[in-house]
Amino acid sequence: MYERILVPVDGGSETRGAVSHAIDIADKYDATVYVLHVVSQQLVGDAAELEADGKHITDDAVERATEYGVDVVGDVTDGRPSDRILGYADERDIDLIVMGTHGRTGVGRVLLGSVAERVARHSVVPVLLVRSPGLRTIDSEEEVIDIAKAALVDEGCDDVSVTETPYRAANTWIVRAAADEETFNVHVDPATGETSVASIQPRE
Structure with missing residues (x-):
């Protein structure tokens, strides 16, 4: 049913949960997992450090998939997150996207919050949204x-x-x-x- 599964990651608990779901599905269908980190244009900071952080997050997910014997590809790119996720899915002929509904905190939550909603709205392939319990209330x-x-x-x-x-x-x-x-x-x-x-x- 699935041959190529895309999972966007940012290092938060929900993206770790999404990686686990993607690995389970890939193992069942003998599919390849594509792990993607997008260095967002919305984030302020040293570009090299942001890219290095993204590579570390991606490498961690790749290592987890490899341990389970799942074929995996890791990529780091930059741009507007929802556009890059949808573009990457089209470029790689992805047939399932698995992603967390929120990111880490602050802006990071939006990067996989409103982004998840936007990807789900515009994707031409199925999108599986993974929600983790215990989300932190926004109070500031x-x-x-x-x-x-x-x-x-x-x-x-x-x-x-x-x-x-x-x-x-x-x-x-x-x-x-x-x-x-x-x-x-x-x-x-x-x-x-x-x-x-x-x-x-x-x-x-």
């Missing part, structure tokens, strides 16, 4: 701002800025932000980090 303005900005960047926005202090309403954070001469409300789930973006139309 700084973290929710990082998540909201990253969500807008992943939607293709540039020059993102937060224009008002984030606030809690019922079971969501709401972040007002501006980008590309438009205004948005970004809703962030405090329990999961999942986001939804709504454009605010100016009053006539």
Whole structure:
């Protein structure tokens, strides 16, 4: 049924769970696992260090698959995570994507949070989303701002800025932000980090 399985990784607990699922499926179907780490354009830091960190994360997943006797390929690339994951799947003729629903913390959660949602929406092959228990609640303005900005960047926005202090309403954070001469409300789930973006139309 499956010959080539893609699992994006960032080193978080949910991506480790996704790797385990991918290995189990590959073992069952005698498939090859492709482990991919994307050095996101959203992250700030030394490019060489980010790439080295990504290689370490990828090598760890490759080693786990090898120990189980599963054929595995590891790659590190850069770009917008959802675009690169979908592009890589197309380039390698992947027939199943397995990924965690969230990343590590802060922006990292979004990289495999809203990204997972975007990949699931646009993928032409099946996507298996792996959720781990015990997700950390988002309780700081700084973290929710990082998540909201990253969500807008992943939607293709540039020059993102937060224009008002984030606030809690019922079971969501709401972040007002501006980008590309438009205004948005970004809703962030405090329990999961999942986001939804709504454009605010100016009053006539």
